[in-house]
Amino acid sequence: MMRNKIIEMRGIVKSYYLGTPNELEILHGIDLDVYEGEFLSIIGASGSGKSTLMNILGALDRPTKGHYYLDHLPMENVRDDGLSQIRNKKIGFVFQTFNLIPRSTALKNVALPMLYGGVPRSERSRRAAELLQLVEMSGRSHHRPNELSGGQKQRVAIARAMANNPAIILADEPTGALDTHTGRLVMDIFHRLHQEQGKTIILITHNAELAEETERTIRLRDGSIVDNRMNGHYQLEACNESV
Amino acid sequence: MNLFENVRLALEGLRANKMRALLTMLGIIIGIASVMAISTLGSAMTGSVTKTMDKIGGKNIMVSLSPKNYDTQSTLQEEDLITQDELDAFRSTYTDQIKAISFSTGMGSGQLNSGFIHKDVSITGASPDYGLVNNINLVQGRFISDRDMDGTRNVIIIDTTLRNNLVGVDGDVIGKEIQVDTKSTNETYTVIGVYEKLVIDNPLFYMGDDTRIECFIPITTAKSLNPDTTNLNGYENFTIMATSNTDSAAFALTTKEYFVKGLGALSDFTIQAESLEAMASEATGMLATLSLGISVIAGISLLVGGIGVMNIMLVSVTERTKEIGIRKALGARNSAIRSQFIIEAIIICLIGGIIGVGLGSALGIMGSTLMKFPTSPPFLPMIIALCFSMAIGVFFGFYPANKAAKLDPIDALRYE
Numbered sequence: 001m002m003r004n005k006i007i008e009m010r011g012i013v014k015s016y017y018l019g020t021p022n023e024l025e026i027l028h029g030i031d032l033d034v035y036e037g038e039f040l041s042i043i044g045a046s047g048s049g050k051s052t053l054m055n056i057l058g059a060l061d062r063p064t065k066g067h068y069y070l071d072h073l074p075m076e077n078v079r080d081d082g083l084s085q086i087r088n089k090k091i092g093f094v095f096q097t098f099n100l101i102p103r104s105t106a107l108k109n110v111a112l113p114m115l116y117g118g119v120p121r122s123e124r125s126r127r128a129a130e131l132l133q134l135v136e137m138s139g140r141s142h143h144r145p146n147e148l149s150g151g152q153k154q155r156v157a158i159a160r161a162m163a164n165n166p167a168i169i170l171a172d173e174p175t176g177a178l179d180t181h182t183g184r185l186v187m188d189i190f191h192r193l194h195q196e197q198g199k200t201i202i203l204i205t206h207n208a209e210l211a212e213e214t215e216r217t218i219r220l221r222d223g224s225i226v227d228n229r230m231n232g233h234y235q236l237e238a239c240n241e242s243v
Numbered sequence: 244m245n246l247f248e249n250v251r252l253a254l255e256g257l258r259a260n261k262m263r264a265l266l267t268m269l270g271i272i273i274g275i276a277s278v279m280a281i282s283t284l285g286s287a288m289t290g291s292v293t294k295t296m297d298k299i300g301g302k303n304i305m306v307s308l309s310p311k312n313y314d315t316q317s318t319l320q321e322e323d324l325i326t327q328d329e330l331d332a333f334r335s336t337y338t339d340q341i342k343a344i345s346f347s348t349g350m351g352s353g354q355l356n357s358g359f360i361h362k363d364v365s366i367t368g369a370s371p372d373y374g375l376v377n378n379i380n381l382v383q384g385r386f387i388s389d390r391d392m393d394g395t396r397n398v399i400i401i402d403t404t405l406r407n408n409l410v411g412v413d414g415d416v417i418g419k420e421i422q423v424d425t426k427s428t429n430e431t432y433t434v435i436g437v438y439e440k441l442v443i444d445n446p447l448f449y450m451g452d453d454t455r456i457e458c459f460i461p462i463t464t465a466k467s468l469n470p471d472t473t474n475l476n477g478y479e480n481f482t483i484m485a486t487s488n489t490d491s492a493a494f495a496l497t498t499k500e501y502f503v504k505g506l507g508a509l510s511d512f513t514i515q516a517e518s519l520e521a522m523a524s525e526a527t528g529m530l531a532t533l534s535l536g537i538s539v540i541a542g543i544s545l546l547v548g549g550i551g552v553m554n555i556m557l558v559s560v561t562e563r564t565k566e567i568g569i570r571k572a573l574g575a576r577n578s579a580i581r582s583q584f585i586i587e588a589i590i591i592c593l594i595g596g597i598i599g600v601g602l603g604s605a606l607g608i609m610g611s612t613l614m615k616f617p618t619s620p621p622f623l624p625m626i627i628a629l630c631f632s633m634a635i636g637v638f639f640g641f642y643p644a645n646k647a648a649k650l651d652p653i654d655a656l657r658y659e
Contacts, residue, residue, distance in 0.1 A: 101569060113573045164574075
């Protein structure tokens with residue numbers, strides 16, 4: 001069975017010019033394939049380049065060199081507005097610090113990507129309510145972020161990431177600001193989305209234990225991929241497939 | 244993202260900072276309010292001037308012979324006077340500009356006697372067009388006719404006050420004979436008409452309470468009775484009523500030139516022609532200067548207000564850098580961010596403008612009521628003021644909004 005390649009990166013280089021000759025290369029030619037329905041983790045110490053990689057994956061930034069196809073779409077020469085549209089339709093972000101709009105209610109926060117996607121108002125509210133139900137936050141839909149606990153905020157953020165039914169969910173240290181128990185609950189939601197909805201999820205973390213839970217882990221060190229392997233019981237499946 | 248969504252977003256943003264938004268609006272409010280107050284007052288004043296001008300004949304040009312040099316004694320010669328032929332020629336040259344020409348001559352004051360009633364009156368000899376030119380409002384009977392003129396008849400038009408004195412409000416005075424004694428005459432006249440005295444209720448034209456009773460008789464009768472008037476074949480003054488689409492100030496000049504030529508260089512006299520409109524525009528010109536002064540102050544206030552709006556929007560953009568980053572990460576285009584902030588600036592200014600228009604109109608109405616001008620706030624300046632305040636929003640909101648739109652999403656997300 002040919003699996004749909006949702007991300008294809010070839011020779012991605014990112015460097016910053018801090019005035020010649022001080023060129024700082026953060027990523028040194030990354031090759032990465034992610035298939036539809038995969039639950040992938042990217043692990044690395046701070047300074048390994050994982051934030052930079054995530055920014056490029058999330059269409060927040062452009063690589064200096066290399067090719068990146070997101071959902072078969074070449075990302076070179078896409079203008080700023082095009083990148084906005086890609087972020088809106090193809091990518092759902094979950095951040096460590098939740099990044100909810102403080103003045104807006106949970107429902108409005110979830111509806112926000114749909115607002116920028118041009119979804120009509122009534123449809124936005126309907127879908128936002130549905131998504132809040134999915135993350136078991138229906139009871140809190142009219143609360144503002146400052147009236148929610150960390151775990152609740154992250155669940156709202158996950159619902160928001162799902163708003164436009166994106167091709168991938170990019171989760172950057174989603175449990176980093178949470179205690180172990182609530183972190184567990186959040187991870188369970190990701191597993192559920194992966195299993196029940198077949199979402200492609202990329203988890204960026206420095207926590208090896210959490211990475212272990214995913215299907216495949218990519219380890220970054222000093223801007224290069226040093227390890228790319230299947231985890232635990234998924235390994236067997238992959239072996240069977242390759243045969 | 245449509246406009247409605249943007250307005251909703253902007254209102255949400257403003258609601259979060261009510262006090263700050265109000266203080267920011269203050270400059271706009273003061274600026275718009277002062278413009279609005281002066282234009283309300285101004286339009287009330289010009290409106291009442293125009294109304295009064297219509298009443299007393301704004302299109303009238305008063306033409307008279309006056310000595311070139313007041314120091315030397317000059318006597319009017321018969322050849323100086325403007326003859327009927329000259330007038331007819333003038334009139335046929337400018338048919339399009341002239342609606343009517345009237346003549347009058349003062350007979351001085353006298354005493355009216357009718358039975359036991361004695362009243363002080365002033366007598367004016369008038370031509371048939373005098374009624375039209377001077378807006379005489381007849382309530383009974385008729386004005387002087389050509390036949391009255393030709394026959395130098397002893398007919399008289401009196402005002403309502405006199406009629407009420409003679410026969411009461413409901414009495415019929417037409418055909419009644421009254422006797423008027425002046426310094427040199429002692430004549431009996433038949434009443435042919437009653438007119439209502441013009442009441443000028445404009446403080447700009449206030450000239451004291453005029454309690455005189457003016458009566459009109461045919462100018463020919465007046466001249467024949469007045470021994471000082473040696474000649475009947477010329478006029479030393481008359482009034483031209485210009486047609487409504489004529490620039491009476493310009494036509495006054497034309498008139499002057501026309502008759503000066505007819506006078507000849509040797510005459511001791513020259514022609515004066517003045518239009519009431521030009522005199523009134525001098526009065527309103529003063530108001531225009533005042534308006535200009537206040538407008539300059541208002542303009543400065545609006546400029547400062549606009550800079551205040553820009554300043555607060557810059558603060559707002561910095562404060563909400565993280566929010567902008569989030570919005571961009573979720574797919575907001577640069578244009579969506581830009582319009583969100585511009586619309587926020589426009590709404591601040593528009594609300595300020597609305598408050599300013601309300602406040603200014605109230606002040607203007609108060610002012611004009613105090614000065615006894617009938618007034619209603621002018622509609623057009625209101626619209627202009629509101630549009631202008633929105634334009635300030637666009638102008639001073641653009642820079643901060645553009646700054647927000649150009650933020651790098653990664654930097655903005657990282658901002659704490």
